Amino acid sequence: MTNCDTIREKIGSWLDGELNAHDSESVRAHLLDCGACADARRQLEKLNLTLNEQLNAEAAPVDFPAFWRAVQQRIEQKRSWHEVWLERWRELASAPKIAWSVPALIALVLAWFSIESFLPGWRAAPRNNFAAVESIDAHGRSVALLRENETKTTVIWLYQDQEGDNETAEDETKSGPAF
């Protein structure tokens, strides 16, 4: 890289006043001696001037003070709690998300009714452990039905009829147990 190339790279920074004193002095001295680099400086200054004029022409109609005041106001404004919740609800209730909840609800309902097949007894067992007698025919004999609360036991007790059955029964069995 020649000295001119190095200097031309620094001309932009030099014009903006971004170089340190040593570099700034070396660029200034070179531009005094080198016509090509001095031309490059003039072109760059001309470009800068054109850009500035164009930018100023575009920005003039914009009311920057009002714009910045509005931005400042939005930053400082504190939203109320119901506005925050409303916004969250709107996000949740957007159509695609609601669509997910419908099959999920159906799946939950079906799972509730089918869970018995996967976990037998989880639902019914704690409710009532008594056996339920739906029908009974003792063919003319006396019969007693006992439900013992402590052990949740259902007892069907048959009493001997007066004529007795085939087996010789003693008095105690004729009367049956004292429930």
Place this chain on the structure above:
Amino acid sequence: MKLLKTRRNRVLLFSLSLVSLAGLGAAAEKNPQSVLVTIRSILAANQSDEFDAKLKGMEQQLKSLKYRSYRSLKDDSKTVPWQGTQSFEIPGGRILSVAPQEYQNNRISLKVRLTENDKPVVDTTVRIPNKGNFILGGPPHEGGALVLSISAATN
């Protein structure tokens, strides 16, 4: 895949999969294939204060009958298919026939018939909790009373 290109299609497809899975789960709820029926024959009497050690698990249940002694006579277990019938020989020449009817809400419905010398003694239908039992007692036996613990568990 064309079907998965739009968001709506993806949501619909996922929904259908969920419902299908749940439906499969619901269809899985059906009667177990068979029932293991266990009959314990016990002699309850008042001649002594003996309590058979084999009956330890049933002590509280039997105590409600207020006899003084309890002796295990026989234990018998058989697998019975739904709507099928199995017969159990009971001391004293009796036969106990058990026919599981249906399984609902974790309860097994059992049709039970006790016969003695081919004569029916009792016919009953009892709905017991799965793995639960009930007691059928009273027929006289060896100076005491025969007590049958009838339990059932799904297979």
